[in-house]
Amino acid sequence: MNTILLNRGVIVYLSSEIVLWGIFAIAFVVMISILYGWDFDKYTQKQYILQKRAWLTVTILSFVSIFKFLLLPYFVYTIDTLKDIVPGAMCAAGVISANSYGLKLLLLKILILFGFTLWIILNRYDLNAKNYPLFKIKSWFFILLFVALTVELWLDIKYFLHIDINIPVSCCSALFGQLEGANPLPFGLNTNTMLLLFYILYMLSMLLLFSSEAWLILIVIPLFGVISYYSVVYFFGTYIYELPTHKCPFCMLQKDYYYIGYLIWSSLFGAVYLSLSGAILQLLTKSNSKNLYQWSMKLFTLFVAVCSLYIITYYIRSGVLL
């Protein structure tokens, strides 16, 4: 049997994912049956029963989805602990690249969490209205999410089953291209222009969120998210590690760096999720997403402040930049 599957972190993680999937599967079946008979304009016994069932189902789903948000950092933490078993791995970056499923799984998890953020926001709007205006949209969206959840569980199992502890893996020093001489940054940018773009996009994002420009938010925020990711890995990360050659998105999640990666990534992803969900809600319902945008602005500012603070404190302490 694969030794990885006997690791207690993996057992807890996989068991939790399977239990959650089971609950989502029940909700999926119930949701389809509700959608099949739903007609809000009717005053029949069937419609009243469906309304009660829908209320109960979405309430349970809202609570259960919180565990999905907790499981992503736990997943990263678990694969980080596997570095002691997987040869060649020094952090989660090595373990995630132990087979071809790892990176796909991580990306899917990030997308699913965005999906859940959007679903929770649509659900909240729907329940706060008097006539379930988004019921069908949010239900179909959940059905789509369930398909993604099923693929995720399949990838989870495939990923852990196919980690071969006899084959050494490449870790962050070799993974991110710096040893190969190729420019790993997007759009052919160099570090300086990327950094300039990072701060310009931050200010532009603040402006767009402040003025609630939904369409522009949907264009600019994903771009800012991508630039932020590369900026953290290829620039700010080097100040966190205080080593110009150490470019890894995972090591900063470790105790050696005071788990600062959890704050950095959660504030970035939280801000991106909330702003995009707010923009979609605004376009769907013509409602005001100001509250979501305000939270998003706070999280973006926290993210930029934490990243920038590492450079400032390094400069104050050493008088030079890396």
Next chain:
Amino acid sequence: MNIIELEKINKEYYTKDGSFTALKDITFCIQEGECVILRGISGSGKTTLLSILAGLDRPTSGKITVDGEDIAKLPDIHLSHFRGHHIGMVFQHYNLLEHLSVTENIITPLIPMKITPQEAYKRAKEKMEIANISHKADMDTNRLSGGEKQRVAIARALIADPKIILCDEPTANLDRANAKRFTDIIKKLIDIGKTVVIATHDPLFWESDLDIRIIDIEDAKIVADSKVEV
């Protein structure tokens, strides 16, 4: 103008032994400012109907509009808000908080409404005067008589200034003198424009000098609907 409209309201309860029909095809309207008596023997369905009017229970099928709101379809969070602002309910057993004073009991419904304490006490004073209970304002409710408790319940029902007051068997636990006092208060409420619906089988109401409409309920159905004018 109709303040309450019911259209083919049905209510069934499901038990291990099968289903039980509490209301069947109930259809009627109540105009603003009307005093309506739901008359029927115990088990006829009048309390169930009152609960549905109050938004405390939902019909199995049918449409119910109260003060322009389709309450059978309202999600729970809106329904609680609706009840708080539009409905005043006087329960048969008063449902008072025994360890609180009269004033504290009366202002309790205002807590979720974020009304300032000054405004709450001012309102409580007004409502206690209408319900003739001002002289017991600071007394704990467990020291009150049945009639006094009921007057506290009335003041509490009025505190949020609802348009509709619903009373469930209000005189069932009162002696004749207190029951008569209650009808006097109901008269006051009608005079100030409230719509009052009372579920009762006490003849005192149709023998009093109130302008009332009586809806007779028997075996879950309306069997008569008549106006009694003084």
